[in-house]
Amino acid sequence: MSTIYDIAEKCGVSIATVSRVLNGSTRVNKKTKEKILSVIEEQHYQPNPFARGLGLDSMKMIGVLCTDVSDAFYATAVSLIENDLKKFDLNVILSCTGYEPEPKYKYLQFLLDKHVDAIIIIGTPFTKSKDISYIKSVAKKLPVIMVNSYIEFPNIYSIACDEKTGMRDIVKKMAAKHCQSILYLYDSLTYSGKQKLDGYKTGIKECGLSDNPALQNKIIRSLETAENIIHKLIIQKVEFDAVITSEDLLAIGAQKALLKINRNIPVTGCNNSILSQCATPMITSLDNRLDVLCESAVDLLTKIMNKTAVPSKIVFPARLIQRNSFIFDDTH
Amino acid sequence: MSTIYDIAEKCGVSIATVSRVLNGSTRVNKKTKEKILSVIEEQHYQPNPFARGLGLDSMKMIGVLCTDVSDAFYATAVSLIENDLKKFDLNVILSCTGYEPEPKYKYLQFLLDKHVDAIIIIGTPFTKSKDISYIKSVAKKLPVIMVNSYIEFPNIYSIACDEKTGMRDIVKKMAAKHCQSILYLYDSLTYSGKQKLDGYKTGIKECGLSDNPALQNKIIRSLETAENIIHKLIIQKVEFDAVITSEDLLAIGAQKALLKINRNIPVTGCNNSILSQCATPMITSLDNRLDVLCESAVDLLTKIMNKTAVPSKIVFPARLIQRNSFIFDDTH
DNA sequence: ATATAAAATGTAAGCGCTTACATTTTATAT
DNA sequence: ATATAAAATGTAAGCGCTTACATTTTATAT
Numbered sequence: 001m002s003t004i005y006d007i008a009e010k011c012g013v014s015i016a017t018v019s020r021v022l023n024g025s026t027r028v029n030k031k032t033k034e035k036i037l038s039v040i041e042e043q044h045y046q047p048n049p050f051a052r053g054l055g056l057d058s059m060k061m062i063g064v065l066c067t068d069v070s071d072a073f074y075a076t077a078v079s080l081i082e083n084d085l086k087k088f089d090l091n092v093i094l095s096c097t098g099y100e101p102e103p104k105y106k107y108l109q110f111l112l113d114k115h116v117d118a119i120i121i122i123g124t125p126f127t128k129s130k131d132i133s134y135i136k137s138v139a140k141k142l143p144v145i146m147v148n149s150y151i152e153f154p155n156i157y158s159i160a161c162d163e164k165t166g167m168r169d170i171v172k173k174m175a176a177k178h179c180q181s182i183l184y185l186y187d188s189l190t191y192s193g194k195q196k197l198d199g200y201k202t203g204i205k206e207c208g209l210s211d212n213p214a215l216q217n218k219i220i221r222s223l224e225t226a227e228n229i230i231h232k233l234i235i236q237k238v239e240f241d242a243v244i245t246s247e248d249l250l251a252i253g254a255q256k257a258l259l260k261i262n263r264n265i266p267v268t269g270c271n272n273s274i275l276s277q278c279a280t281p282m283i284t285s286l287d288n289r290l291d292v293l294c295e296s297a298v299d300l301l302t303k304i305m306n307k308t309a310v311p312s313k314i315v316f317p318a319r320l321i322q323r324n325s326f327i328f329d330d331t332h
Numbered sequence: 333m334s335t336i337y338d339i340a341e342k343c344g345v346s347i348a349t350v351s352r353v354l355n356g357s358t359r360v361n362k363k364t365k366e367k368i369l370s371v372i373e374e375q376h377y378q379p380n381p382f383a384r385g386l387g388l389d390s391m392k393m394i395g396v397l398c399t400d401v402s403d404a405f406y407a408t409a410v411s412l413i414e415n416d417l418k419k420f421d422l423n424v425i426l427s428c429t430g431y432e433p434e435p436k437y438k439y440l441q442f443l444l445d446k447h448v449d450a451i452i453i454i455g456t457p458f459t460k461s462k463d464i465s466y467i468k469s470v471a472k473k474l475p476v477i478m479v480n481s482y483i484e485f486p487n488i489y490s491i492a493c494d495e496k497t498g499m500r501d502i503v504k505k506m507a508a509k510h511c512q513s514i515l516y517l518y519d520s521l522t523y524s525g526k527q528k529l530d531g532y533k534t535g536i537k538e539c540g541l542s543d544n545p546a547l548q549n550k551i552i553r554s555l556e557t558a559e560n561i562i563h564k565l566i567i568q569k570v571e572f573d574a575v576i577t578s579e580d581l582l583a584i585g586a587q588k589a590l591l592k593i594n595r596n597i598p599v600t601g602c603n604n605s606i607l608s609q610c611a612t613p614m615i616t617s618l619d620n621r622l623d624v625l626c627e628s629a630v631d632l633l634t635k636i637m638n639k640t641a642v643p644s645k646i647v648f649p650a651r652l653i654q655r656n657s658f659i660f661d662d663t664h
Numbered sequence: 665a666t667a668t669a670a671a672a673t674g675t676a677a678g679c680g681c682t683t684a685c686a687t688t689t690t691a692t693a694t
Numbered sequence: 695a696t697a698t699a700a701a702a703t704g705t706a707a708g709c710g711c712t713t714a715c716a717t718t719t720t721a722t723a724t
Binding site for chain 2: 046048049050051052053054057059061068069070071072074075076078079080082083086091092093094095096098107110112113114115223249252256259274275277278279280
């Protein structure tokens with residue numbers, strides 16, 4: 001492994017000059033620069049990342065904290081972020097927290113211990129007051145970017161999708177199709193989860209639909225659980241004529257249960273994941289524009305690192321992707 | 333941020349002693365050790381990872397190279413690996429190569445530049461001779477673990493599933509159900525892809541079924557492509573009475589196309605991903621035991637890092653998970 | 665009590681960079 | 695040609711650890 005000394009010697013300059021062309025911070029004579037660059041090329045010189053890290057306190061790595069990459073939603077997000085960050089020569093250290101609330105502190109700390117340059121949080125909820133104050137203390141050390149979540153504090157940035165309005169509009173569209181009792185299945189109360197629930201409730205209220213509390217069901221994120229809750233509600237004779245869910249997976253579970261008893265009512269999911277296309281009929285899904293959110297998060301991040309002025313919160317509209325599980329636009 | 337000097341001073345010892353308790357390599361007096369540990373705790377001291385990296389040439393990070401984490405298969409693998417590595421205090425730097433062949437060199441190099449301790453490769457094909465010699469040169473620097481792929485070379489380790497036999501057995505089971513012309517849809521010729529194709533061909537030969545080349549179709553990994561190829565084959569009047577695919581996603585596409593024309597024939601997928609459960613009817617899928625493979629990969633890795641003797645290749649059997657798209661065991 | 669071996673600890677160099685400050689070289693104005 | 699400013703380069707300290715080797719302390723045998 002050649003070091004900066006080898007390169008300097010071969011070029012007949014000092015290591016400082018080599019370091020300067022490596023970092024591009026100060027100007028170097030054009031010819032010297034070219035010479036150094038060519039020797040670097042020729043020797044396949046790679047600066048030692050640890051030494052560089054020691055000097056700069058940065059290894060150009062971004063910590064990505066998410067709940068569970070095996071879930072299609074987070075997987076897509078991580079994939080998008082990783083791809084976008086690459087363009088800026090930034091790498092991803094991944095840390096998944098799982099669905100339990102406690103480990104997230106530990107796993108976030110792992111990321112901090114590695115001295116990442118910034119942290120992107122997707123999905124992992126930081127909603128309790130203990131959580132919030134913890135995140136704030138983290139933000140004092142490095143930039144924190146929350147995808148689909150929001151905490152107001154210096155150095156915490158938020159990229160979100162207006163899922164609340166999106167959800168409300170689904171209810172409105174269903175009401176327009178004469179649905180009266182809309183079942184809502186959701187799995188978590190992350191920031192995003194709360195927004196969606198809030199949107200559903202707002203829609204119900206605004207349209208004057210049934211607000212039977214039995215219609216709102218918090219369940220576990222799994223196909224079977226969604227299937228089972230439908231069975232249970234039917235047995236309990238809870239009336240409903242449409243199903244909105246906070247997740248494509250739950251929508252599919254509900255759909256399967258309904259199919260079994262031959263009930264054909266509108267069903268919608270969220271996230272517009274590949275799952276929604278795998279189902280039969282395909283699931284109409286609220287697209288939270290994950291691609292746009294992630295791209296935007298990376299863009300924001302690079303600007304922050306370049307000390308460019310950036311907004312602390314960016315919100316994109318959601319859009320409803322029409323498929324066969326709920327057709328709201330017949331002219332389509 | 334406190335440093336090792338602060339801790340040493342507070343304990344009235346030298347930094348060497350503190351470093352020793354940090355690394356646990358040499359023995360330290362029990363009382364001194366306890367004292368140091370308590371001060372570390374009290375000061376929330378965290379060794380600087382870059383300085384440590386410089387000294388040890390390791391930051392306890394493992395590079396994971398995969399094709400595309402947004403795909404359910406890789407997502408599950410990365411998730412499993414990340415979770416397992418965590419237990420050994422190892423972090424994941426993720427790098428996705430995409431489906432093009434060239435970028436993988438660059439992205440693998442990125443990982444090497446970060447001086448990761450080892451590399452785990454999932455899915456990204458290194459099958460051409462150029463690829464193989466490249467991987468061999470990498471293996472001279474650090475351990476390489478290939479999940480579901482195999483190259484014989486010192487410091488390259490392989491954890492694989494016997495998908496070839498698995499595939500062959502699907503053909504046999506279909507033959508036992510009187511299928512004559514089995515369509516095969518596949519998407520890539522990674523090591524794993526080749527094994528599966530090979531298994532299919534072996535099965536066909538062993539059972540004396542139709543070996544019409546029009547039955548073997550290499551397509552793009554997408555729902556639509558799988559759907560379209562079925563339509564095309566029907567129009568071309570290619571006869572087939574069962575469909576095997578190398579991917580759950582392709583199976584679902586095929587299933588959708590068949591459903592449209594009301595043809596109910598056996599369909600199987602691979603990977604036993606969540607997608608297979610989302611389809612209706614659910615897809616019978618060849619489970620390549622990704623969980624076992626990943627757990628085994630991490631286990632191997634930690635043993636390698638501890639200089640324990642390990643096998644260079646481990647093979648697990650595949651198993652066919654029976655669902656409604658192909659019922660082979662009626663007693664079930 | 666004394667010699668000797670083992671255990672514990674300390675000293676200081678080294679890992680390979682970055683960068684403030686100092687010095688030299690080159691360009692520009694008179 | 696000479697003074698002055700700007701550009702280019704070099705010197706050396708510092709980043710915070712690890713660890714070989716040296717030294718001191720403690721345990722053990724006589």
